[in-house]
Amino acid sequence: MASEWEIKKQICDLGRRMYEKGYVAANDGNISFRMGNGRYLCTPTGVSKGFLTPEMICVVDDDGNQVGGEWPRTSEILLHLEIFHELPEINAVVHAHPPHATAFAVAGVEVPMCILPEVEIFIGRIPLADYDTPGGKNFAETILPHLRKKANTILLANHGAVACDKTLEQAYFHLETLDMYCQILLLSKQVGKVRQISEPKVNELLKLKESLGLDDPRLEGDCDPCVLAGSDEFLRGFSTCAIPQHSADANGHGRGTGIANLPSQNGQPQPTPGASRTAIVAGKVIPASLGGSSETARRRAQEDEMERVVQLVTDQIVQRISLPATQGLHAE
Ligand SMILES: [Zn+2]
Numbered sequence: 001m002a003s004e005w006e007i008k009k010q011i012c013d014l015g016r017r018m019y020e021k022g023y024v025a026a027n028d029g030n031i032s033f034r035m036g037n038g039r040y041l042c043t044p045t046g047v048s049k050g051f052l053t054p055e056m057i058c059v060v061d062d063d064g065n066q067v068g069g070e071w072p073r074t075s076e077i078l079l080h081l082e083i084f085h086e087l088p089e090i091n092a093v094v095h096a097h098p099p100h101a102t103a104f105a106v107a108g109v110e111v112p113m114c115i116l117p118e119v120e121i122f123i124g125r126i127p128l129a130d131y132d133t134p135g136g137k138n139f140a141e142t143i144l145p146h147l148r149k150k151a152n153t154i155l156l157a158n159h160g161a162v163a164c165d166k167t168l169e170q171a172y173f174h175l176e177t178l179d180m181y182c183q184i185l186l187l188s189k190q191v192g193k194v195r196q197i198s199e200p201k202v203n204e205l206l207k208l209k210e211s212l213g214l215d216d217p218r219l220e221g222d223c224d225p226c227v228l229a230g231s232d233e234f235l236r237g238f239s240t241c242a243i244p245q246h247s248a249d250a251n252g253h254g255r256g257t258g259i260a261n262l263p264s265q266n267g268q269p270q271p272t273p274g275a276s277r278t279a280i281v282a283g284k285v286i287p288a289s290l291g292g293s294s295e296t297a298r299r300r301a302q303e304d305e306m307e308r309v310v311q312l313v314t315d316q317i318v319q320r321i322s323l324p325a326t327q328g329l330h331a332e
Contacts, residue, residue, distance in 0.1 A: 007033050007041055007168070008054035014094065014172045015043060019050025023096035023175060028160075030074035033168060034084050034091045038062045042080065044071035078140035083164050086147040090164045092171040097160035098179035100186060104128070105155040111182060112234045114196045114226035119181050120205045123153045123174055124216045131157035149217050153178050185234070194234075196226055 002010070011031050018024050018031075029049050032042040043049060044056050059068030062085075064077045074080075080093040104111050111126040113119075119126075127146040132139040143162065146154050153163040153174045163174035188194045197205070202225045209216055218225045 004035065004041070005054060007035070008057040010168050011041060011043060011057055012052040012054060014168055015049030015052045017172065018094070018096050018175070019048060021098070021176070021179075023098040023179065024049050025097070029094075029096040030076050030080070031095070031168070032074075032077065032080040032084075032093045035059075039067070040077075040080070040084065042077055043074050044069070045074045047071065075135040076139075078135070078137055079143065079162060082140040082143060083147060083162070086144065087150075087164065089166065091166050092168040093162065093164045094168070094171045094175055095160065095162040096175055098175055098182075100180075100182035101155060101161045101175075101178045102159070103186070104182055105157055105159060105161065108157060109234055111155065111178075112185070112194070112196075114199075114202050115194060116181055116184065117197070117205055119177060120197075120202065121209045121212070121214065122177055123181075124209075124218070125149075125151060126153050126155060126178065127151050128155045128157060131159070134159060150215050199226060202226060 011033065014031055015029070018029055023029065027046050027048055030043045030045075031049070032040050034040055038061055040060050040062075042058050042060055043052065044058055047056060055069075056071045057069060058066055058071060058073040060073050060077055060081075061067050062081070064073070064081055066073045076095060079095065083090055083093050101111070105128060108128070110128045113125060127149070129142040129146060132142050142156070143154050152165055152171075153161065155161050161175060161178055163171045163178065165171040165174060185194065206216060206219055206225065210219055
């Protein structure tokens with residue numbers, strides 16, 4: 001393992017990168033590292049993370065008491081310790097307020113899944129922890145349920161994001177991937193639609209993830225890999241129309257026709273020409289038995305089905321009305 005001085009220098013380097021990327025303003029954010037034997041290095045409070053020096057890095061014990069360093073430790077050390085205590089394999093924690101990711105945390109919208117392969121493999125699900133006042137024990141415990149599901153990157157409601165992994169750089173990379181992903185999602189909305197990867201292809205990514213030795217609760221198989229309350233929230237903010245559904249081919253290679261459309265000039269959603277109107281999200285039929293997390297998806301599926309029936313009846317009426325004229329044309 002690198003020396004304590006080397007780790008302190010790495011923490012300073014990451015602080016500078018976070019600051020230059022715009023993930024932290026003023027004195028925001030904090031970084032910590034598990035040294036072993038109940039000792040942890042962490043950043044000081046009240047200092048810009050863009051201008052740290054190794055002498056400023058603090059040392060704390062298992063309870064967050066400062067046992068080394070001249071500068072007072074970060075006030076958010078309890079959040080970091082919650083991670084270290086819950087996940088023994090984790091050595092590094094990075095907390096910041098990356099703007100695109102924090103926009104989702106402020107909107108109270110969970111980041112949708114099954115859109116970018118890198119996110120599926122290196123992060124997986126990105127849960128949204130409940131809000132609490134930063135710094136206290138209650139705040140630290142908001143992430144506990146998500147740590148128990150092995151999340152390595154968590155949004156903190158009305159606050160920011162926290163990421164963890166075995167090394168400082170890996171933890172920091174989760175923040176970079178997260179913020180880039182959230183930026184791409186927001187840009188995609190402006191372009192007009194967001195498409196999810198079909199479920200068979202997501203399962204391929206999960207197998208690849210497993211082969212790389214990376215954990216994901218979806219590998220255990222009981223949860224739907226793509227359908228999430230969070231995805232639904234994102235879609236709801238995008239358009240008021242029912243989701244134009246995926247139409248995977250027999251091999252499961254089909255892509256969706258987009259999970260939401262641009263509104264037309266009069267502000268009403270436009271149907272996608274030729275789009276399948278079946279009740280499928282990410283290549284999967286939404287069963288009515290799914291619980292609250294996919295309630296909106298199920299409701300959309302029902303609305304879609306109703307719309308399909310109305311369209312079918314309308315088509316038949318139009319066909320009957322136009323039939324004699326068409327036959328007349330052929331007769332001439
Ligand atoms: Zn913070």
